[in-house]
Amino acid sequence: MSEASAPPAPASGGRASMRKELPEHFKAYKHVWVFVEYEHGQIHPVSLELLGEGRKLADKLNAELAGVLIGADRDQLAAAAATCHEYGADLVYLTVDPIYEQYRNEPFTRAMTELVNTFKPEILLLGATTLGRDLAGSVATTLLTGLTADSTELAIDDERSLAATRPTFGGSLLCTIHTLNYRPQMATVRPRVMPMPTPQPGRSGRIVEHKPDLVEEDIVTKVLRFIPDRQSDTAQLAYADIVVAGGLGLRSAENFQLVKALAEVLGAEHGGSRPLVQKGWITADRQIGQTGKTIRPKLYIAAGISGAIQHRVGVEGADLIVAINIDPNAPIFDFAHVGVVADAVEFLPALTQTFAERLSVNRLAG
């Protein structure tokens, strides 16, 4: 990806024609790995999504799929490994030591790079979470290999190369990126970009244990405390079934209450477009779009959001997109499934009322 400000190279000539044969020492690199984010007794859902995607890539390559689990509690990790097997992993690399109780860059980078150098994967996928992005950059730089961040589509081309497609320039363009002469090919993927696979209960696999020669005294960074978010404070946006969001069409911070009111009636999460964060109407953790959260709800209601490309990128995975906008030419109507041309400020209270009435009838009947 072009991190310098040069525009992406043209598709013909340029870098595309620079393909050389893979250096001999990289030819031993086989199999697809997923770094499984395991913290506070839980596997991050993005890791399961990646196991589903990794399974497809491994099948295409006729290779194995491995999960990498790094942590401190052997029993918990064994249970997590079993989950990885059910979600498609043929084997799980397990690194267990008290030093991995909580994520820290230094020991995790060390464990990960050592695993890669020992067992040589062809592809390594990580979730684009705060942890995954912290780790991926360090691992790729230590290994001096290529990394495609925030991929939205992964495929294997005719030459067994990983084709990672990602939005660029705020989603205005998509580019497909390859790591030709280095291994492993690394990519991160944001939560909710890939669908959650269906587990196969009872599916089992192997476990391979490996641990670097590293002790607590070697590690400079110490975790003094961990302060868990209170459930009520955390926007569970990415994984909500229903999301109601507002944009500048609401005209004022006060009117954002209309979005919250509808969300409350529906038991939904609320969020907003990027300009609302910039205006301070909502906090950054409730921003939906390319630079905020990617969502994949069953129902997404966008009120007063014009639908800039960078917003579209974050909501396209929704099963049903409903747009309310006063401008019949707003780009959001190009990707919404159902549209209402109306002033969101006038229309939202009526919609909230309609749902509330229907649901209260049900409440009385129930």
Add this chain to the structure above:
Amino acid sequence: MSQMHIVVCIKQVPDSAQIRVHPVTNTIMRQGVPTIINPCDLFSLEEALRWRDRLGGEVTVLTMGPPTAAESLRKALAFGADRAVLLTDRYFAGSDTLATSFALTQAIAKVSDMWGAPDLVFCGKQTIDGDTAQVGPGIASRLGLNQLTYVASIASIDQEAGTIEAERRAEGGVQVLSTRLPALVTMLEGSNEMRRGSMASALAAATAEIVTWSAADAGIEDLTKCGLRGSPTVVKKVFAPLARSEKAEQIAAARRPTDEIAAELMETIFARQPAIESDLMRFASGQ
């Protein structure tokens, strides 16, 4: 005790709100698109300036980019940075994250030679154009700096003891971390509020010298690690997102009472996604 030296890496980016794609060639139409300092970098710059003001010392801002990136460095000087370095060379064109972290690392080494090794290096959390969040960790790995990303606040910096304590946004909570200097920090957006630069800094910035280095000036000998040649990733294809073939089903809204439109919308939602209706009914009955 020596003074603090803080290096802040920034990037000049096109203002994404104003980007347009050429409909035929699928290239970014840059002409007339204003450039800005990458918004995330401002939180890191402000944090660096605050700690310099508190502890004394100097802030050096560093960017890699075309000669026009000098404009963003001038803005950083106007905010109160002490020195600005522009790394610019055609050899850097087409750098991916690995090649970018290599070039910036070399430049930071040169900065260290000239003005002292930094106690802290700040980077933006991510850029709005590349959006990778990988260059900061790349620099930290290459320079062996202790890495603190997604920092919400820096509680303390003890230069004598060589320690820093910070709150880092993690998945599901906040980690309070302590590590040793030198460290690399990326700040979360919203973690502070950018100052208005003083009139004096603004005037000084307008005529200040921008230290400008080519690859050779920065002491980079191995040009194969720079730009396109130094980038393991290759952009094979660039294309515009596909338009959805199906247009939105419009609920007719003209000259109708709002509650009637709302009722039709609700029924349309339930008809298209029956599971939503049953989910909502279960939610409403408190199950």
